[in-house]
Amino acid sequence: MSKTALITGASSGIGAVYARRLAARGYNLILVARRAEKLSALAAELEQSDGIAVRSLAADLTAEAGIASIEQVLRDEAIALLVNNAGMGPFATTANMSDADAAATLTLNVTTLMRLTRAVLPGMRARKSGTVVNIGSVMGFFPSPMSALYSATKAFVLTFSRGLAEEAAENGVLVQAVLPAGTVTDFYETAGISIDNFDASVFMTAEQLVDAGLAGMDRGEQVTLPSVHDEDLWASYDAARAKLFAGTQNGQPAPRYV
Numbered sequence: 156m157s158k159t160a161l162i163t164g165a166s167s168g169i170g171a172v173y174a175r176r177l178a179a180r181g182y183n184l185i186l187v188a189r190r191a192e193k194l195s196a197l198a199a200e201l202e203q204s205d206g207i208a209v210r211s212l213a214a215d216l217t218a219e220a221g222i223a224s225i226e227q228v229l230r231d232e233a234i235a236l237l238v239n240n241a242g243m244g245p246f247a248t249t250a251n252m253s254d255a256d257a258a259a260t261l262t263l264n265v266t267t268l269m270r271l272t273r274a275v276l277p278g279m280r281a282r283k284s285g286t287v288v289n290i291g292s293v294m295g296f297f298p299s300p301m302s303a304l305y306s307a308t309k310a311f312v313l314t315f316s317r318g319l320a321e322e323a324a325e326n327g328v329l330v331q332a333v334l335p336a337g338t339v340t341d342f343y344e345t346a347g348i349s350i351d352n353f354d355a356s357v358f359m360t361a362e363q364l365v366d367a368g369l370a371g372m373d374r375g376e377q378v379t380l381p382s383v384h385d386e387d388l389w390a391s392y393d394a395a396r397a398k399l400f401a402g403t404q405n406g407q408p409a410p411r412y413v
């Protein structure tokens with residue numbers, strides 16, 4: 156029997172490519188985003204090209220009703236793969252960002268990702284199989300002006316995914332954080348800045364990004380950095396993180412503070 160994958164933010168960019176690639180792998184799909192017409196067009200295309208079943212669910216994942224409706228699907232159905240991809244990052248200083256944009260960014264990138272993950276996990280744990288792919292960002296470890304809030308939400312995605320990966324592994328469930336760097340999508344126009352303002356040489360295509368993400372998933376990776384060529388960079392960064400934590404575990408203030 157075919158497995159089912161649910162992808163948020165499937166109406167464009169990285170999510171739409173995940174839909175295409177997972178369709179080619181034989182998954183039935185549930186596509187989620189606000190733009191119903193884009194989802195329907197993609198669904199029709201993939202049903203035709205790959206002979207799979209596709210359901211489109213139009214939902215605003217910053218609104219309680221939208222989040223709750225997708226949580227229900229994730230609880231009721233045997234979802235084999237959840238791709239938490241929907242995300243936004245308005246290009247503005249935190250002080251200048253509208254209240255609505257700030258709230259939506261936090262809800263979509265953090266609360267919704269957490270809620271959908273919590274909704275799908277019990278079933279996966281009971282079935283002792285399943286995969287949750289959380290799309291983070293390299294900005295999650297590189298806070299910078301104009302992206303302070305976005306970077307913080309993506310830091311959440313990485314930290315949450317890593318802890319969850321350890322919790323879920325004992326039940327045969329893989330939690331993978333995929334951390335894109337620059338990827339050519341509508342993300343920047345939606346964020347309020349033309350992609351032309353950035354150095355084109357640091358961008359890959361959404362197809363390259365998703366293919367690397369899926370290759371990482373096939374390798375069972377808990378953290379995938381598609382654009383990092385030197386694997387030692389992550390290994391040494393992670394080792395420094397563990398060393399720093401170990402350095403906090405001594406119960407005494409450091410001499411410079413006493």
Ligand SMILES: NC(=O)c1ccc[n+]([C@@H]2O[C@H](COP(=O)([O-])OP(=O)(O)OC[C@H]3O[C@@H](n4cnc5c(N)ncnc54)[C@H](OP(=O)(O)O)[C@@H]3O)[C@@H](O)[C@H]2O)c1
Pocket residue numbers: 163164165166167168169170187188189190191193214215216217240241242243244263290291292293334335336337338339340341342343345
């Ligand atoms: N592009 C990059 O350089 C880059 C780098 C690092 C990380 N990322 C991450 O990659 C993920 C995908 O982004 P992308 O680059 O593919 O950008 P994108 O083309 O703008 O796609 C964003 C997707 O999220 C959906 N979405 C946005 N707000 C939503 C809402 N309120 N409710 C439901 N769906 C919503 C959009 O669909 P609707 O508008 O139809 O709702 C769209 O399908 C994001 O999490 C982003 O942070 C991107």
